[in-house]
Amino acid sequence: MLLGLLLICVGWHTMPGGAEVVTSFEETCPRFFFRETPPRIGLTPAHLVRICQRYRNQYRYATMYDRPNYIPLYSAYIYNPGKAKRPQNWMVEPQLVHLSLQPEMTSEKDLLKKHITRAELRESQAVLQDYKNLIDYNRGHLNPNSHQSDPDAKKSTFTLTNIVPQYAKLNSISWKKYEQQTMQSSSQGCKETFAVVGAVPGNNYVAGGRVNKPSHLWSAACCYIDNNHIRSWAIIARNDEDVVEHLTLGQLEEKLAELYQQNGISLFHSDCPRH
Template sequence: MLWLLLLQVWVSCLWLGHGEVVNSFASCPQFFYSNTPPDAAIKPQNPAWICQTLKGERFFATLYDKDRRIPMYSAYKYEPARFSTNHTWTVEPQLIRSNLPKEMQTVQTLERQYNISKAEIMQSQAVNADYEKSGWDRGHLNPNGHHDTPDSRNVTYTLTNIVPMNATLNRKAWRNYEQQTMANKSKDCQTTYVIVGAVPGNSSLPNGRVNVPSHIWSGACCKTKNNTMSAWAAIARNDQNQVDELTLGQLEKRLAKLYGMKKVPLFHSSCP
């Protein structure tokens, strides 16, 4: 019986070690070019490193700000396709307690199956009620259209991947960048690594719980079919319907000013 008990303890530890909310992105480095996450300059005071998981599979990585209740950035591989899926908005159980399931769940599931109150859920993250009637879109950092399977698309509908975004920007200029510019820029790429982030702003949604970013930004790095490296970037103010296309270096300089840092490197130094 002793060996059986030890086996149960070992399995339990193994399961906990593969939780979605982790201590660093060393648990899911594959979503960053050369396994290198952005510089610590972007790290908020109360961070959560999330390996976004659905059905036991990890699909992208998010650095989440638990105080402002928005993601600082999401990192993923660009693998676009054209089809539609049915989605459900979810939250991250392990932001509530580490012993809860590692896979994203709906608020209703956590309330009914795990006896978690909505107030407990809301302490560490945003919920749908924050966005309803707020006048702001639920803006994806990692957009569903940049993925090629139902699961990889559905997993982007976690509120830990969402920021309040100006509705016109989200539906027009930023969408055009996501759908058209990204496709054109990456047409010669073998693998494209993308990091999309938000610069925290000085205001919040009407209920005061969720920060409204001042800017949305995106950086991409790829190895081309000729085995050369290519990179590009964009940034948009969250109160205008305009996207500025930049070089990666220009974006990093802009972000350094916006974050009040000396430098903000987004990718491994071999990315131009």
């Protein structure tokens, strides 16, 4: 398993706080995590970047981005589904190109007007061209637009920092069933449901060897009912077949510890039940 990843608990110290690319989720956009506690996955070296995904001057969700692999490691968000129209236009993250650029996501076309080159954009993150002409794979959201309520929140999920190459049949059948049916039924009675959806980097690539094709995709949720009642659930799927395995949160954390080759992983605050 490819493990060219940075220690999540430490941060990318050259990044300023308060912008979209940040040094600390806890300081900038903590509300997307249950009990304001980001995942602890503890991985090894290279360039993970924290992004508080910002659109129309609001933080919408949080993403840990694996820059060398051009995919997100995970996105964390509050589940709040709505029926607004599905967006069409894709965006990119300017501050992955250079910190002096705007802190809000924008289109490739608009960003290229800011005196940067296409090569600079391609070096910093995945671009639309990377997802063209894929065979058996397509753009798989970690934070899906269907889990957001209003048009702007849905549009914010259409950034290339929130997607991975996902097995197309999985994306359209079993994973979609989980997103649209299981999440809805499991969150009945919840006052607030926190989700973390992630990818395990694999050994294969698309786009001429540029963009990593994850070996597995996973999703976990922690649902707050009241102080005495909190529930959780989780799934994992190989990214080359249309099968979703339903797990407890604790089982998923154990499986991810094996896949990421770590001693232990915590996706949510300890108050969230593991069984």
